[in-house]
Amino acid sequence: MRRSVATLAVEEFLTGPGCPFCGLQRETEKRFLGSFFREMVMDGDCRAGLAREGLCTRHLRLIGEAPDKLGAALSLQTLVESAKTRTGRSGCYVCRHIAEALRQYAQIVAELYLEEEGRRKLAEAPAFCLPHTELLLAVEMPRLAGKKTEEFKTFCRERRRRTLASLAEDLARFIRKFDYRMAGEPWNGTEEAVARAVLILTGEEGSETLPR
Ligand SMILES: [Zn+2]
Numbered sequence: 463m464r465r466s467v468a469t470l471a472v473e474e475f476l477t478g479p480g481c482p483f484c485g486l487q488r489e490t491e492k493r494f495l496g497s498f499f500r501e502m503v504m505d506g507d508c509r510a511g512l513a514r515e516g517l518c519t520r521h522l523r524l525i526g527e528a529p530d531k532l533g534a535a536l537s538l539q540t541l542v543e544s545a546k547t548r549t550g551r552s553g554c555y556v557c558r559h560i561a562e563a564l565r566q567y568a569q570i571v572a573e574l575y576l577e578e579e580g581r582r583k584l585a586e587a588p589a590f591c592l593p594h595t596e597l598l599l600a601v602e603m604p605r606l607a608g609k610k611t612e613e614f615k616t617f618c619r620e621r622r623r624r625t626l627a628s629l630a631e632d633l634a635r636f637i638r639k640f641d642y643r644m645a646g647e648p649w650n651g652t653e654e655a656v657a658r659a660v661l662i663l664t665g666e667e668g669s670e671t672l673p674r
């Protein structure tokens with residue numbers, strides 16, 4: 463398979479730590495916001511897109527808190543001016559771009575699954591969080607034949623089943639440690655069970671704001 467920049471990014475995040483898609487999402491958001499501020503100042507096309515689509519709470523907050531105050535003020539000016547005519551909350555200009563990039567990354571993951579080496583990397587990768595497992599299950603895979611798509615989705619569901627089983631076990635062990643008779647027993651890594659469960663169930667902050 464031809465190794466594009468996007469494929470290399472996917473392979474990098476498959477080695478962890480944490481959900482590879484949370485990592486890819488974090489990187490994509492950072493990169494997108496960087497170019498967003500540059501475009502804002504140069505008055506590029508993104509002003510029109512921003513006026514049309516608006517921003518979600520997370521991205522409004524991130525833009526307000528960014529060190530680029532001129533870019534932030536210009537974005538807010540666009541939002542204030544367009545708020546008169548925009549009805550309701552239509553979506554988020556930034557989330558939509560991130561979601562498009564993640565869809566492409568999901569297709570790359572499915573293509574990796576077609577190769578033996580890629581399958582090995584996927585099997586060894588850290589657990590995918592639930593929102594990103596949903597993404598892998600929902601995205602169209604135009605370059606996979608029907609049977610292969612099903613095989614890939616079964617692989618994703620099986621990974622999810624194993625992740626949830628190990629989470630349930632960790633939580634049960636964690637809860638048992640609160641029994642005074644277990645106080646002297648070692649934690650064996652289960653002290654992270656609560657934080658790990660939250661990350662798997664919701665993904666990193668921001669995963670839940672992405673439109674499907
Ligand atoms: Zn994730």
Ligand SMILES: [Zn+2]
Binds near residue numbers: 521
């Ligand atoms: Zn957003």
